[in-house]
Amino acid sequence: MSKPGPAGGEWAPADSDQPPRRKRRANSSNSWLVYVVGGFAAVFLLGCLLIGGGVAIYFAVRGAASPESQLIGHWEIDPDYVKQVTKNDPAGPLAANLIGGFTFDFNSDHTFKMSMVFQFDGKWQVTGRNGNTLNVTLVPRIFGMDAEPAHATFVMLDKDHFEFEAPPQKTMTGKGRYRRVGTGR
Secondary structure, rough: OOOOHHHHHHHOOOOOOOOOOOOOOOOHHHHHHHHHHHHHHHHHHHHHHHHHHHHHHHHHHHHOOOOHHHHOOOEEEEEHHHHHHHHOOHHOOOOHHOOOOOEEEEEOOOOOEEOEEEEEEEEEEEEEEEEEEEEEEEEEEEEOOOOOEEEEEEEEEEOOOEEEEEEEOOOOOOEEEEEEOOOOO
């Protein structure tokens, strides 16, 4: 027969050779397991949030257009700009033919070709940005040698149009509105 033990437990029978044992409570021994599993779950969820956030930021930044990528492509003088400039000019047809063939080609390897009365090639680099205005340094090659760098401003009107202005300099001057080849108005 068992005797009541301390704290509500029972003692083993008196006629047994084994020392008396106390029965365990089921709730007290498993509580640490709940805390450990909960801790691992919290760490796992936090890790998933951090990794997911990092991946989302990576793809958001990757998709953003860099200043350089905005210029890459083949550009021609905008015909509407030619009409606007030559409208009140007595030499309208001559001026229209002269500026009508102006083009820019900006390549991803930071080389360019430009046709403005002469054909130039050279290197380019975006040196500053303020909103949709890009400051670009152009280093034209003349007779196979790098000329003095020219500084130009490109105002990106949208992804297919920009306004170009290079104040008078030793190697380059110009102004105009350009559109990406293959795009209409």
